[in-house]
Amino acid sequence: MIIDSFDAGATAYPDRIFVQGGDVRMSYQDAADASHAVAAALVRDVQPGTHVGVLSPNHPMVLPAMLGVMRSGAVFVPLNARDPIEDIIWFASFCEIAVLICHPQYAPHLERLKQEIPTLRRVIGLTEPLEPSGHCIAQWVKDFAGQRVSVRREADDIAIIKSSGGTTGRPKAIMQSHRSLETAYRISNQFTPPRKDPVHLVVAPLTHAAGATMVALARIGARNVIAPSADPGVILEAIEHERITHIFLPPTMIYRLLAHPDARTRDCSSLEYVLYGAAPMSVDKLREGIALWGQVFMQSYGQSEVPGVITCLSRKDHFVHNDPELDKHLASAGRPSGACEVALMDDAGNIVGTGERGEIVARGDLVSPGYYNNPEATAEARAFGWHHTGDIGVFDENGYLYVVDRKKDMVISGGFNIYPSEIEQVIWGHPAVQDCAVVGVPDADWGERLTAVIELKPGCNATADEIIELCRKRFGSLKTPKQVEFWPTLPRSPVGKVLKKDVRSQLTAASKPA
Structure with a gap:
């Protein structure tokens, strides 16, 4: 049972603080x-x-x-x-x-x-x-x-x-078994061995990613500090004051921390692991974070149906060589963690080889039983005996998995398949850009019009022409957005993911004639 992970920590560290927040401090016992x-x-x-x-x-x-x-x-x-x-x-x-x-x-x-x-x-x-x-x-x-x-x-x-x-x-209501969760906790702890007494800052909802991280870290006696808010300045202050060693954040929140004026004045030297996932990460901002906080980043790729650790990009993998060929794996989701079997599959159910794109599929103990009261969705997700993630990926010759895009986010423009994530990587590299989303909007000429919506860093400016030229230099005309918009904030889910469906629907509604 998954309670065993907590009980192992409570047995080994009964007097250590388990959770603190506000006026509450509670030991493991x-x-x-x-x-x-x-x-x-x-x-x-x-x-x-x-x-x-x-x-x-x-x-x-x-x-x-x-x-x-x-x-x-x-x-x-x-x-x-x-x-x-x-x-x-x-x-x-x-x-x-x-x-x-x-x-x-x-x-x-x-x-x-x-x-x-x-x-x-x-x-x-x-x-x-x-x-x-x-x-x-x-x-x-x-x-x-x-x-x-x-x-x-x-x-x-x-x-x-x-x-x-x-x-x-x-x-959908995703059922997770004791077996799949215990597998996730065990593998996660193998990739995050602490050097000292671990202190975990809880920013994300405890009922979701932060709670899973808390249960996994309980086995090693982590002290869980509940952040008073998700404000970047408050988080940076908590890291310094509480000597935080572990923190899980979606990429969007990491971008906000890096852009905050306190980022370079707060003492964050206690950090051992900045765990990130749930969405693609800008390589340029990842480099910025490594330069600021050191080799503390660790990425895990998964989804609730296959909890957390399909692949891992370890802390060691985040070493920067300043050589484009040696550092290209920073754009990857890491290598298979050993928690399950991972492959890429075409639409006919055939496994594709190194360098070929296919849907990321998984099978083994990490895979959850399916969807509650939805046998049709379960059967669809388990076609050909594998769980289908809905993500398109490619393995390189060293075994690193690159998540190219969500299958549903692919844009077909002018008869060509375009994967927005590679365009977003380039736009994220602009010094004024905090976050962005690239989507396809219905278009009479192109089928779908490639559109970039950008959220700028506070106090920064950029123009549509700058963004278009940046993409044209990298990709040529085909993958260059035909439209660029700047929004004060991008729509996000409660756990911080950019809601591309909302971006797309707002753009589509705005483009319809009155």
Whole structure:
């Protein structure tokens, strides 16, 4: 069971601080005791396999709540507090949650939650009761203090059901087994051995990537510090003040840190691992980060269906030779981690060779069981006996995997297939550019008109002509955007991914005649 990763840390480091945030500091032993109490309360009311949701912004009490759900043998359903309430209710209803552990900020929505989630039998307050006759985790911790829970689930039982994010419509509910998650945690720790007592700064939602990182790092006794906000200045201050060693960030947040005026004055020498993933990373900004913070970067490529570590670009792989040929792998997603078998496949189900493009597919213990209540999507994703990621990739002669683009993001312009990610890499290299998205917009002449939408660094300027000329020098006319726009901010998902479907839909709507 995935709770075993935490228990290993609690056994080895009982007195070490497990989580701190605001006025709360909780040791590993305290967190273990609290999670047993939460599990004991759940076991009294629900059967193993029952779906239990947790809805909260980052808060220290989220951790014993999550761990308690896992320990009870229930299925943990993380709900993203950054989503609109309508989306939260839809996903909780689709996943048929029976119990909801909920932060008090959602008290105004309590009646709606109870009415619109048909399977919901009980709502538990995270820090205080949400209604006069209700209960909260703090009460459970007192009422069930000292009780121990020893529920065991099989390796292939479902541990977590996560949202796919819904960047292309209604999200799918991804089932993750104990086996796939334990495989991910084990491989992840092999790539991140600490040199000293690890301190993990929690910036991303605990119910998503940061929570997975926290459980993996628990085995080595990491102290988890919850950042007061995702403001770049606050993050840089926390790195210096708390002597942070580990941090997971999407590339967009790394760009913002590098552009912040405090980036070169704050002491970030404690950093051992800046873990990044979830989206392609600008090589120019990666070089900038290495020059500033040293050889501390590590990339992992995966997705919730194949958690986290299909491939890894290790800290050692981030050494800069200042030789284009030797450094070309900085644009890659690394090499297969050993957590699963990885290959590239054409549309007919044939494995393609080195240097050929194909869809990235995986099979083995890391692969999750599929999608909840969606056998059609599961069957489609598992065609030819492999899980299909939807990403197009190519292996080089040294075994590095380059993620060329999302299959659905490919642009067909003038009859040619164009992969936006390689154009984005060039635009990211402009000194005024903070982030960008390249998409195809319907066009009567071209089929799709290649369009770049750019978010500039604060206080910086650039022109469309500069961007067009930069791309033309690199690619010639075919892959040069026909249209360049500058937006104050790009639309992003709650976990920081640029929503290309929203960029595309806004551009398409603007191009239609009134």
